[in-house]
Amino acid sequence: MDEVKVGIVGLGNVGMGTLTILAENQEQIALKLGFRLRVTAVCSRSVESKKLPAALGPVFQTTDWREVVQHPDVQIVAELVGGTAVAAEILDAAIEHRKSVVTANKELMAASGPEIWDRAIRAGINLAMEASVCGGIPIHAVLREGISGDRVMAFYGILNGTCNYILTEMEKRDVSLEVVLKEAQRLGYAEADPSADVDGYDARSKLVLLAALAFGEKITPSDIFMEGIRRITEVDFRYARQLKHSIRLICGARRIPEGIILSVRPALIPASTILAGVQGAYNAVWVKGEYGEDTFYYGWGAGALPTGVAVVSDLMRVAREIRSGSPERVSPFAHERLGGNKPVPVTLQKRAYFLRFRVDDRPGIIAKLAGILASKKIGLEAVLQEPCDTKRDLPFVITVEETSEQSIREAVAEMSGLDFLNEAPLALPMETAL
Ligand SMILES: NC(=O)c1ccc[n+]([C@@H]2O[C@H](COP(=O)([O-])OP(=O)(O)OC[C@H]3O[C@@H](n4cnc5c(N)ncnc54)[C@H](OP(=O)(O)O)[C@@H]3O)[C@@H](O)[C@H]2O)c1
Structure with missing residues (x-):
């Protein structure tokens, strides 16, 4: 032989x-x-x-x-x-x-x-x-060959095992990111400098490659909106649970009429979806094709x-x-030529949003926040507040109806100047249509 x-x-x-x-x-x-x-x-x-x-x-x-x-x-x-x-x-x-x-x-x-x-x-x-x-997930082969006859409309990936481990432990045990991160570092699941994982850089590099494979675009990291998980707290999971949602670091890529929207960011996803079931350091990619519709890929992302x-x-x-003697000549990017439609800014995205505030409580706060939302034509959906025996640094959540990322950013920027807020509002998109 x-x-x-x-x-x-x-x-x-x-x-x-x-x-x-x-x-x-x-x-x-x-x-x-x-x-x-x-x-x-x-x-x-x-x-x-x-x-x-x-x-x-x-x-x-x-x-x-x-x-x-x-x-x-x-x-x-x-x-x-x-x-x-x-x-x-x-x-x-x-x-x-x-x-x-x-x-x-x-x-x-x-x-x-x-x-x-x-x-x-x-x-x-x-x-x-x-x-x-x-x-360990053969996602390149899937996009390059397995479903290359389809037209990918969107995909949603959990591409960083360290972040998924941290988030799912926070959710299960109602503990802070700092506690789980320290444990993860002790167990060797997270680096001493965790920035590449928790700030989203590692996931962003992976999204560059998958988006190129799925859409035939020449993507650079700066095309991708990136937000890490550092601001997520155990409180956010409790409110997300009330809304029957979970929180994951989602690498999302979607066609909209104007082009492709790409982001790495923590998002609320319905607890009933297969993606929310991805626990611990596992990875997953959910691809939505125009013809073949949904396919889902799951396994170890490292090791x-x-x-x-x-x-x-x-x-x-x-x-x-x-x-x-015959090189396959199928590009590792699955397309003969890359480029054409550049990705479009994430500000064009339309979603419902979860807004979490930390305030020193006093009368009139909700009215003030609702006034800013109304001025941006953003419809308020619900106000959630856990029972709390202190009026200092009180967390509560407002969910809003579908609106553009641009409008939410403007509202958050205006709210950030309010003197009763202890930190800028946390705004997470709600991927309710998964
Ligand atoms: N770890 C994972 O689970 C995983 C999963 C997917 C992809 N990847 C990718 O796989 C690649 C390798 O990752 P890894 O985790 O195996 O890294 P690693 O454990 O740090 O291993 C890197 C290896 O490269 C060697 N090396 C570094 N500089 C060298 C040089 N100048 N000349 C010769 N050898 C050199 C190191 O040598 P010494 O041993 O002598 O220091 C070491 O053996 C990376 O691109 C990573 O992103 C890793």
């Missing part, structure tokens, strides 16, 4: 998970391919400390990634380093040496994926990036082995192309 040879750069979580699967599952993989995938070279800065699975056989090991890319026995390079600096050099060098690349790197692909793909096409090699979004499965599956696809 012949073989296709692979070089792996980066032996961290994903790199070691990938090697484990390539070693332990090699017979199944060979059975599926009709030939073997053989790891011929690996690299990491501390390669001497890594314990490679014995079943891989002899493997060239180095601390210099160039020696993997240039190795005459490496046909596919897996870049599992991360970040945008060294990783970009590795991809550039692989393309220059006409070696196909598999990457798990959402950050790099979100920043410059379409340009890298253009260069890959010109070099006649392939570029695969299934692991870059939703680790050495689930992400390793995505990397190995990409290696198998690329290896098949190398063996058949």
Whole structure:
């Protein structure tokens, strides 16, 4: 049985998970391919400390990634380093040496994926990036192939497992974000600097890639409205529950007549929906097609082995192309050409909103807030206030009828100057139409 040879750069979580699967599952993989995938070279800065699975056989090991890319026995390079600096050099060098690349790197692909793909096409090699979004969920394959005959109208994703873990723990246990975040850091679910997760950056990079795949648009991170979860409190979950809703960090992408609206933000979603059932560090993507209607994808968004499965599956696809001598030429972005309709500002979005206030209570507060809403032609839906024995820093909620994000922003800006508010109102869209 012949073989296709692979070089792996980066032996961290994903790199070691990938090697484990390539070693332990090699017979199944060979059975599926009709030939073997053989790891011929690996690299990491501390390669001497890594314990490679014995079943891989002899493997060239180095601390210099160039020696993997240039190795005459490496046909596919897996870049599992991360970040945008060294990783970009590795991809550039692989393309220059006409070696196909598999990457798990959402950050790099979100920043410059379409340009890298253009260069890959010109070099006649392939570029695969299934692991870059939703680790173990094959959402790229779904959008690129599985439902490519459909026209995606919208999708809603829970794409950051750390945020979903934090929010669902807050909801279950009625505790603050700070408490859960500290626990998550202790358990290794959250980084010491949690900003990439809780402020939405990680989810935004993933949304860039999924939106490009779903809509064929060239998206940049600045096209996406982003708000993290830091302002969500346990009180918000209690009020959301009264409204039969839950709160999740939702990566949303929707066609409207003017274009595509993209956002990463905490939102209220009906508690009865399948998306609200996504608990803990799981990820999910709910796609709404014009013809096939609803499809839903669920699984681990990270982790050495689930992400390793995505990397190995990409290696198998690329290896098949190398063996058949016919590169698939299906863009990892699922469209021959990206661009055309630019995304439109989120201010065009129309939604019902949940407005949470913290006030030092006194007569006339509701009338004042209602007056501002009325002046923006925003219809008030309900006022919710839990029984409370203090008049200081009292939280309560007003829900309003469907209105534009622009109007809500104007109202919130005007309200923020009121002297009885302890902080600016928190405005969350209500995704009632899911
Ligand atoms: N972790 C997940 O669950 C997950 C899920 C989906 C996608 N991803 C993506 O997968 C990629 C890898 O993530 P990870 O969690 O596996 O990261 P990681 O654990 O930090 O591993 C990174 C690896 O890259 C090596 N490395 C860093 N700089 C290098 C250099 N200049 N030369 C050679 N090797 C270098 C490190 O070497 P040393 O070990 O010697 O330090 C380490 O082995 C990232 O793009 C990430 O976004 C991760």
